[in-house]
Amino acid sequence: MAQMEVIPGRPDLNYRKMMDMMDQARAKGARLVIFPALSIPGYLLGDIWEQQAFLRDCEHFGRQIVAASQGIGVIFGNVGVDWDQTGYDGRVRRYNAIFIAQNGSLCRGDNSSYPFQILEWSPPYVPPNLTHYFYSSRNIDPGMGIACDAWAGRVDIEIDGDKLRLACILSTAGWDGELTPVLTSLSSRGDSVDLLVNIAASPYTRGENNQRLGFFSRLVAATGVPLAFVNNVGIQNSGKTVYTFDGCSALYNKSGAVVGRCSPFSEELKTVTMAPGGDLPGKPLAHRDDSGIDSTYSSLHYGIRKFLSAIGIERVVIGLSGGIDSAISACLYNQVLDPQQLLLVNMPSVYSSQTTRDLSARLAQNLGCLYTIMPIQKVFTDTVGQIGETPVRNLKDGSRFNLKVSSFVQESIQARDRSARILAGVAAAFRGGFTCNTNKSELTVGYGTLYGDLAGFLAALADLWKHQIYQLAWYLNENVYCREMIPPEIITLVPSAELSPGQDVEQGKGDPLVYPYHDYLFSAFVEQGDRTTPEEILTWYLADCLEEKIGCREGLVRELFPGPREFIADLERWWRLYRGMGVAKRIQAPPVLAVSKRAYGLALGEVQNPVHFTAGYRLLKEKTIHHS
Numbered sequence: 001m002a003q004m005e006v007i008p009g010r011p012d013l014n015y016r017k018m019m020d021m022m023d024q025a026r027a028k029g030a031r032l033v034i035f036p037a038l039s040i041p042g043y044l045l046g047d048i049w050e051q052q053a054f055l056r057d058c059e060h061f062g063r064q065i066v067a068a069s070q071g072i073g074v075i076f077g078n079v080g081v082d083w084d085q086t087g088y089d090g091r092v093r094r095y096n097a098i099f100i101a102q103n104g105s106l107c108r109g110d111n112s113s114y115p116f117q118i119l120e121w122s123p124p125y126v127p128p129n130l131t132h133y134f135y136s137s138r139n140i141d142p143g144m145g146i147a148c149d150a151w152a153g154r155v156d157i158e159i160d161g162d163k164l165r166l167a168c169i170l171s172t173a174g175w176d177g178e179l180t181p182v183l184t185s186l187s188s189r190g191d192s193v194d195l196l197v198n199i200a201a202s203p204y205t206r207g208e209n210n211q212r213l214g215f216f217s218r219l220v221a222a223t224g225v226p227l228a229f230v231n232n233v234g235i236q237n238s239g240k241t242v243y244t245f246d247g248c249s250a251l252y253n254k255s256g257a258v259v260g261r262c263s264p265f266s267e268e269l270k271t272v273t274m275a276p277g278g279d280l281p282g283k284p285l286a287h288r289d290d291s292g293i294d295s296t297y298s299s300l301h302y303g304i305r306k307f308l309s310a311i312g313i314e315r316v317v318i319g320l321s322g323g324i325d326s327a328i329s330a331c332l333y334n335q336v337l338d339p340q341q342l343l344l345v346n347m348p349s350v351y352s353s354q355t356t357r358d359l360s361a362r363l364a365q366n367l368g369c370l371y372t373i374m375p376i377q378k379v380f381t382d383t384v385g386q387i388g389e390t391p392v393r394n395l396k397d398g399s400r401f402n403l404k405v406s407s408f409v410q411e412s413i414q415a416r417d418r419s420a421r422i423l424a425g426v427a428a429a430f431r432g433g434f435t436c437n438t439n440k441s442e443l444t445v446g447y448g449t450l451y452g453d454l455a456g457f458l459a460a461l462a463d464l465w466k467h468q469i470y471q472l473a474w475y476l477n478e479n480v481y482c483r484e485m486i487p488p489e490i491i492t493l494v495p496s497a498e499l500s501p502g503q504d505v506e507q508g509k510g511d512p513l514v515y516p517y518h519d520y521l522f523s524a525f526v527e528q529g530d531r532t533t534p535e536e537i538l539t540w541y542l543a544d545c546l547e548e549k550i551g552c553r554e555g556l557v558r559e560l561f562p563g564p565r566e567f568i569a570d571l572e573r574w575w576r577l578y579r580g581m582g583v584a585k586r587i588q589a590p591p592v593l594a595v596s597k598r599a600y601g602l603a604l605g606e607v608q609n610p611v612h613f614t615a616g617y618r619l620l621k622e623k624t625i626h627h628s
Contacts, residue, residue: 001271004017005232015040039078080099087135165193201245220255229249240591241603244593348377434456535617583607
């Protein structure tokens with residue numbers, strides 16, 4: 001199993017890596033080496049898929065791999081091109097394909113006229129337009145002589161005089177729960193198979209490996225055929241969303257137990273000895289749970305490191321406020337960079353408490369990196385004065401008036417002054433980039449200033465709800481640094497932007513979000529399979545099952561809202577922001593580092609439309625308000 005790092009859009013580099021791993025496999029005495037899906041082109045390539053020269057390049061390097069298969073079997077993923085047919089987009093037809101080569105030639109499947117097997121479906125959590133690039137085998141014209149289940153056909157190769165019968169199954173059916181098509185395809189033709197092979201290009205998302213394990217265990221137990229699952233590592237992006245690929249390649253014996261696996265987020269070449277018709281050897285391994293905050297941390301650490309390398313940023317500037325989000329960012333980047341390459345900047349105003357100033361300094365001292373304090377009050381005061389005191393002329397009638405700088409406008413001026421002026425300028429002088437420290441709760445409803453705290457080169461925390469931010473803080477202290485790197489007071493401090501007297505943390509004043517409730521409300525909007533709207537939320541509220549449905553603490557809703565009117569006002573406030581200004585801000589926000597299936601970016605396919613409340617919701621609301 002060749003768990004390799006795939007570099008998207010660089011078939012030349014991937015080819016070299018594959019050749020090197022093939023040499024290593026030969027040196028270990030291997031007779032068969034299995035690479036991930038799309039190991040030559042990469043997966044998330046956007047409009048590069050529309051370049052015919054690139055497709056020819058992928059074919060070229062694919063032929064080179066086939067030619068190099070002397071004395072060894074090679075299974076690898078590449079784009080399969082049918083130059084005589086068109087795809088959904090009217091361009092040349094492309095398939096997500098699996099190629100099997102041995103002794104310099106391709107091995108053709110038993111039910112396909114193509115020299116490759118067609119992999120079916122794309123993961124539901126990557127940009128939906130990915131299926132636009134690859135043609136589905138289910139839509140192939142029967143007159144072409146290609147079975148619609150070509151993705152599950154049998155291919156035979158010979159190893160030391162023995163026939164090894166392989167069934168190559170699709171890369172993503174497993175965690176979509178599509179068990180039946182695989183079993184039906186294999187059993188309908190009476191195939192006798194020695195080994196199931198699943199090659200994938202599957203990004204990391206929380207709990208994904210758990211779901212995959214369950215499916216493959218059931219599949220293997222149902223067929224009695226061992227399975228090799230091979231995935232890639234590295235990072236790839238859809239423009240607005242950065243995905244990490246964790247690998248987690250694994251071997252399943254005939255009983256469905258994992259008997260071998262590769263480490264997550266690490267290139268690895270793992271060998272195992274298996275006789276044709278036999279089972280995969282080894283003792284069953286303990287289950288590796290990937291739903292906890294530890295796996296989330298691993299993905300964030302890996303993603304930040306790889307993204308910095310990919311875009312060529314070697315130095316990073318972080319605005320350190322004394323709050324939890326910027327503290328987490330500082331600790332994460334501190335794990336990736338040398339302390340002399342990390343510059344933390346505290347930017348106090350008159351609204352910044354002594355508490356947060358002191359906490360910023362303590363955290364910076366603990367981390368041992370570069371630190372500076374750059375107050376914004378003077379420039380902020382000058383800006384407010386300039387806007388409020390400079391007359392605006394009406395050129396039609398010659399009248400003049402002055403703009404009123406409200407307290408809300410003053411808050412946004414401060415936020416932009418910190419990011420667009422100080423952090424951007426400091427990053428340029430430091431020859432680096434500056435981070436966006438927003439979390440998913442804030443990003444969902446646009447609780448952040450456009451061109452202010454929503455600016456930066458990467459939003460590494462923007463797929464974490466606020467309660468997960470706190471989990472990560474404790475994990476960093478207890479398991480990564482093994483000491484109180486983040487002062488406990490930062491973790492217990494009320495979250496606050498500190499942009500006005502109404503956000504004075506020393507008086508217990510902070511954000512308008514009640515995170516123990518709103519985290520779960522917003523998650524219902526974003527992450528449930530059938531997207532939840534206010535209609536479902538109000539229905540559950542009236543049925544007294546809302547807390548159970550969204551997962552927040554029992555009794556919390558009644559504590560927060562005296563009655564239906566208050567509940568409805570809160571619900572509508574945040575829905576309007578989520579579907580209104582929040583969308584506009586997310587579109588212009590930095591790329592998000594994904595750790596869930598519903599990370600913001602192209603994967604969600606958001607558009608800027610007027611905010612809508614369904615007729616069903618309006619009827620429920622009218623009845624509720626009337627009876628209350």
